[in-house]
Amino acid sequence: xxxxxxxxxxxxxxxxxxxxxxxxxxxxxxxxxxxxxxxxxxxxxxxxxxxxxxxxxxxxxxxxxxxxxxxxxxxxxxxxxxxxxxxxxxxxxxxxxxxxxxxxxxxxxxxxxxxxxxxxxxxxxxxxxxxxxxxxxxxxxxxxxxxxxxxxxxxxxxxxxxxxxxxxxxxxxxxxxxxxxxxxxxxxxxxxxxxxxxxxxxxxxxxxxxxxxxxxxxxxxxxxxxxxxxxxxxxxxxxxxxxxxxxxxxxxxxxxxxxxxxxxxxxxxxxxxxx
Numbered sequence: 001x002x003x004x005x006x007x008x009x010x011x012x013x014x015x016x017x018x019x020x021x022x023x024x025x026x027x028x029x030x031x032x033x034x035x036x037x038x039x040x041x042x043x044x045x046x047x048x049x050x051x052x053x054x055x056x057x058x059x060x061x062x063x064x065x066x067x068x069x070x071x072x073x074x075x076x077x078x079x080x081x082x083x084x085x086x087x088x089x090x091x092x093x094x095x096x097x098x099x100x101x102x103x104x105x106x107x108x109x110x111x112x113x114x115x116x117x118x119x120x121x122x123x124x125x126x127x128x129x130x131x132x133x134x135x136x137x138x139x140x141x142x143x144x145x146x147x148x149x150x151x152x153x154x155x156x157x158x159x160x161x162x163x164x165x166x167x168x169x170x171x172x173x174x175x176x177x178x179x180x181x182x183x184x185x186x187x188x189x190x191x192x193x194x195x196x197x198x199x200x201x202x203x204x205x206x207x208x209x210x211x212x213x214x215x216x217x218x219x220x221x222x223x224x225x226x227x228x229x230x231x232x233x234x235x236x237x238x239x240x241x242x243x244x245x246x247x248x249x250x251x252x253x254x255x256x257x258x259x260x261x262x263x264x265x266x267x268x269x270x271x272x273x274x275x
Contacts, residue, residue, distance in 0.1 A: 003223075006043070006230035013047040013230075014054070014237025018199075018245050020178025020257045021264075022134055025127050028172045029268060032124045045210050046227050050234030052206045055199050058242050062196060063203075069093050098154055098197070102163030103204045109167030110208070117170045125272050130173025131265035138178050138258035141185035154197055158187050162197070166205060173265075176202065177245070178257065191249040199242070 012030070016023035056063060069092030078086055087093045120126045154162065165183045169176035177198055184194035248254055 003226050003229050006226040007233045009043075010047060010050065010230040010233025011237050013051060013234045014239075015241050017048075017051040017234075017238055018054070018177055018241040020134065020138055020175040020181065020245070020254070021261055022131060022169075022173050022175040022178070024121070024171075025131050025134075025173035025175075028121045028127045029124055029264075032122070043227055043230060046231040047234045048206055048210055050231040051238040052203065052210070053235045054238035054242055055203060055206075057239060059196065059199060062200060066092050066096055066200075070096060095197075095200070098156070098159040099201050099204070101156075102159040102166070102201050103208075105160050105163040106167040106201075106205050107208060109164070110170060110205075110212075113167075114170055117168075117172075121172045124268060127173040128265040128268035128272070130171055131261045131268070134173060134175045134178050135258040135261035135265065137175075137182050138255050138261065140182045141255060144186050144188060154184060154187065154189055154193075158184065158189075161187070162201065166201060175261075176205075178261075181249070181254070185254070191252070191254065192246065195246055195249055 012026060013023060016026045069090055073086065073090075073093055076086070087097055120130075162180050162183050165179040166176055168174060169179045177195075180198040180201065181194045184197055185191065189197065248256070
């Protein structure tokens with residue numbers, strides 16, 4: 001793999017990991033129509049670590065607050081005496097619990113159905129249909145419910161539902177950020193709060209995916225320079241894409257990404273029918 005190829009893949013990963021247009025769907029279509037091979041396993045892992053770094057930098061203050069709340073709870077005897085009341089009295093501790101609760105269905109789906117869902121990677125027609133599905137999902141916030149009250153971005157029962165949406169986004173063509181943010185908005189979260197919960201929820205999911213892939217890495221055949229350039233590109237472009245998404249959410253234009261998904265999905269289906 002050349003450095004240029006690594007940079008191109010890093011750009012693709014960085015842009016589509018955060019914008020709600022499905023990184024897996026774009027990679028699948030690129031492989032099929034442009035004849036590019038799937039990135040080597042280790043390189044794929046490093047790209048995900050690059051975009052994970054973008055999330056950590058963008059939400060460093062939130063992560064610091066959650067880490068501080070966790071440490072305070074661990075050293076506070078009151079937490080062990082009355083854990084439920086302590087958690088209820090802290091927005092940060094509630095958010096941590098909600099993230100853990102949302103991660104459970106994500107992990108369960110990944111363990112149970114990941115091979116079957118990822119088998120769709122080589123089926124461009126299915127990927128196109130899933131992109132159209134993502135377009136529909138992105139329209140869901142138009143039917144949003146009453147706003148969530150309080151400082152916490154979601155309610156207790158919202159977390160597993162959003163976790164399920166994140167787990168199903170393993171399917172190529174279904175956008176993780178699109179599915180989780182759209183559902184959070186539909187359930188009444190404010191745009192910035194929906195994005196915050198979505199990307200904080202993505203941290204354990206991405207870490208879990210990276211760990212699962214690392215255990216299968218037998219050898220590294222990509223040059224260290226290509227890995228470095230690809231990872232740094234994914235980090236830089238991913239950070240920019242995440243900021244763009246937050247700005248779009250702030251302006252209430254999030255559903256606009258659905259038209260791109262509709263156009264790409266329909267274009268692929270028409271191309272497949274005519275070819």
